[in-house]
Amino acid sequence: MAKLEFYLTRTESIVAISGLALLVLLSLAEISARNFFHTAIPGADVLDRYLVVWVSFLGAVLAVRERHIKIDAVAVWLSEAWRRRLERPIFLFSAVVCGALFWAAVRFWREEWAYAAAAEKWITGLGIIIPLSFFLLAFHFSLRFLIGPRSANRAP
Amino acid sequence: MTLTIVILLAIAASLGVPLFVVLGAGGLIATRLSGLDPAVLIVEMMRLASSPNLMAIPLFTLAGVTMSRGGAPQRLLQVFNAGFGWMPGGLAIVALVSCAFFTAFSGASGVTILALGGLLYPILLSENYTKNFSLGLLTSSGSLGLLFPPSLVILLYGTVAGVSIEQLFLAGFAPGLLLLALLALYCVATSRRIGLTPKPFSLPALLVALRAGIWDLLLPIGIVAGLFGGFVTATEAATCSAAYALLLETVMHRNLRSFAQLSDTLRETAVLVGSLLIILGVALGLTNIMIDAQIPMKILALMKQDVQSQTHFLLLLNVFLLAVGFVMDIFSAIIVVVPLILPLARHFGVDPVHLGIIFLANLEIGYLHPPIGINLFLASQRFREPILRLFRACLPFLMIMIVWLVLVTYLPELSLWWKKTGLIRVF
Numbered sequence: 001m002a003k004l005e006f007y008l009t010r011t012e013s014i015v016a017i018s019g020l021a022l023l024v025l026l027s028l029a030e031i032s033a034r035n036f037f038h039t040a041i042p043g044a045d046v047l048d049r050y051l052v053v054w055v056s057f058l059g060a061v062l063a064v065r066e067r068h069i070k071i072d073a074v075a076v077w078l079s080e081a082w083r084r085r086l087e088r089p090i091f092l093f094s095a096v097v098c099g100a101l102f103w104a105a106v107r108f109w110r111e112e113w114a115y116a117a118a119a120e121k122w123i124t125g126l127g128i129i130i131p132l133s134f135f136l137l138a139f140h141f142s143l144r145f146l147i148g149p150r151s152a153n154r155a156p
Numbered sequence: 157m158t159l160t161i162v163i164l165l166a167i168a169a170s171l172g173v174p175l176f177v178v179l180g181a182g183g184l185i186a187t188r189l190s191g192l193d194p195a196v197l198i199v200e201m202m203r204l205a206s207s208p209n210l211m212a213i214p215l216f217t218l219a220g221v222t223m224s225r226g227g228a229p230q231r232l233l234q235v236f237n238a239g240f241g242w243m244p245g246g247l248a249i250v251a252l253v254s255c256a257f258f259t260a261f262s263g264a265s266g267v268t269i270l271a272l273g274g275l276l277y278p279i280l281l282s283e284n285y286t287k288n289f290s291l292g293l294l295t296s297s298g299s300l301g302l303l304f305p306p307s308l309v310i311l312l313y314g315t316v317a318g319v320s321i322e323q324l325f326l327a328g329f330a331p332g333l334l335l336l337a338l339l340a341l342y343c344v345a346t347s348r349r350i351g352l353t354p355k356p357f358s359l360p361a362l363l364v365a366l367r368a369g370i371w372d373l374l375l376p377i378g379i380v381a382g383l384f385g386g387f388v389t390a391t392e393a394a395t396c397s398a399a400y401a402l403l404l405e406t407v408m409h410r411n412l413r414s415f416a417q418l419s420d421t422l423r424e425t426a427v428l429v430g431s432l433l434i435i436l437g438v439a440l441g442l443t444n445i446m447i448d449a450q451i452p453m454k455i456l457a458l459m460k461q462d463v464q465s466q467t468h469f470l471l472l473l474n475v476f477l478l479a480v481g482f483v484m485d486i487f488s489a490i491i492v493v494v495p496l497i498l499p500l501a502r503h504f505g506v507d508p509v510h511l512g513i514i515f516l517a518n519l520e521i522g523y524l525h526p527p528i529g530i531n532l533f534l535a536s537q538r539f540r541e542p543i544l545r546l547f548r549a550c551l552p553f554l555m556i557m558i559v560w561l562v563l564v565t566y567l568p569e570l571s572l573w574w575k576k577t578g579l580i581r582v583f
Binding site (some may be wrong): 011013017019020021023024027028031045048049050052053056057058059060061062064066067068069070074075076081083086087090093094097098100101103104105107108109112127130 | 167168169170171172173174176177180181183192194195198199202204205206207208210211213214215218305309317390392395396398399402419422423425427428429430431432433434435437438485487488573
């Protein structure tokens with residue numbers, strides 16, 4: 001199971017990294033096109049905005065293994081043992097919530113796809129990242145629930 | 157019923173459930189209670205893909221992560237040390253300026269204390285600054301610079317509140333400088349009191365440091381000039397910064413040469429940005445439900461009974477935001493609290509740009525408060541000192557920051573002076 005998590009994380013990393021690199025290149029190309037050639041790259045601004053969503057949502061999926069932002073006002077004062085005891089229920093709860101959001105996202109996306117005009121299908125296609133990443137989030141949280149917390153003295 | 161759910165979710169959050177999960181659960185429950193399809197949450201989330209300014213967040217973050225991994229903090233420290241080290245209280249001022257500089261870039265995630273604190277602490281002690289002063293200085297410096305471009309929290313506030321990011325950068329500049337000046341004065345006074353003798357100024361040392369650090373220095377200068385001169389928009393500045401930082405660290409300084417180092421940098425950026433923007437995405441849905449349920453309006457109706465003047469409102473706002481700072485970090489607070497107080501502030505005639513600066517100033521102080529002042533935790537980790545001792549060491553700095561907060565809150569001109577000049581035409 002840990003192996004599955006490893007390979008999945010690696011694939012997600014590669015997509016997120018390529019997305020970010022593409023975002024830098026594309027936005028640079030746009031600035032050059034605008035200033036030097038006084039033209040715009042067709043579709044580039046839409047692609048930019050979706051790349052941001054792709055990079056962020058995959059980043060959020062990767063953050064499951066690293067660290068998500070928490071308001072752990074009480075947890076920081078608990079002992080290490082108690083914190084570890086809390087981890088599995090937290091992973092389970094997170095998996096359930098992400099699963100529910102995944103379901104909502106799938107229904108939304110399928111409807112969008114069905115009604116999208118032919119010329120805009122590619123934009124709706126890019127929107128699949130939302131259901132996809134909620135699926136991955138739910139999946140990773142479930143894996144973590146089964147595997148248990150990572151060792152406390154891991155590398156960050 | 158609603159109250160029970162809110163309390164249960166707050167307990168879940170305080171026990172360490174990731175914030176986006178808490179907000180997502182809140183959104184799911186709220187749609188169910190009001191008989192809506194949970195797909196409305198996703199409709200709102202898709203608004204992330206239609207916000208043109210959002211792009212600035214990953215690109216500026218990338219610039220910050222690249223610079224930080226490429227050794228920019230050390231190079232900048234040397235430049236400031238050679239440039240300001242000769243002044244009375246020089247080394248302390250060097251610490252302030254370098255931390256402010258670096259926080260503006262690294263997005264105030266506390267990296268400053270980890271990256272610079274460890275470097276500066278032994279140097280401060282070796283120059284006979286007291287342990288308490290050094291600890292207080294470094295712990296509180298970890299969040300300086302939040303108001304300077306290209307600070308991530310300003311980008312986030314602008315996105316959430318729908319306020320021009322360029323205007324926010326402009327508004328944050330004077331308050332940011334004022335805080336630096338106040339703290340610098342305290343450093344000078346302290347070094348006099350301890351009886352430290354300043355070291356002599358050395359031009360060759362400055363030149364050597366400048367040769368290594370000039371390119372790092374040029375980036376923030378370029379951003380400020382480009383933005384305030386009206387030559388570039390925030391997103392263009394972000395693109396150029398990211399490209400410049402990558403070029404600098406891979407080609408010129410060659411600290412990030414291998415493909416693995418580069419992809420690690422990109423990956424770290426994606427995780428940083430992702431853990432932030434997913435909260436924003438999920439919160440958009442929940443906020444919309446709250447606004448549909450007229451919750452801000454209800455709070456406003458309640459407040460109108462007791463609060464008559466703007467000054468009274470601002471006072472309540474300060475107290476409320478300091479309390480928010482007790483339990484929430486700055487990013488969560490912006491996403492969750494700003495949509496609620498924005499309509500209230502508008503009613504009492506507070507400019508949304510000024511509100512942003514007040515908001516961030518309050519939350520900057522929250523970094524130093526128990527129970528979850530992030531700076532206290534990071535510093536306690538870094539310097540191996542108990543949190544309460546660090547808090548005590550921070551107290552004088554905290555007092556100065558509270559005086560500063562009062563000035564920023566009740567003197568709107570400090571943030572909005574440029575509205576009276578021609579600069580506004582640029583934006």
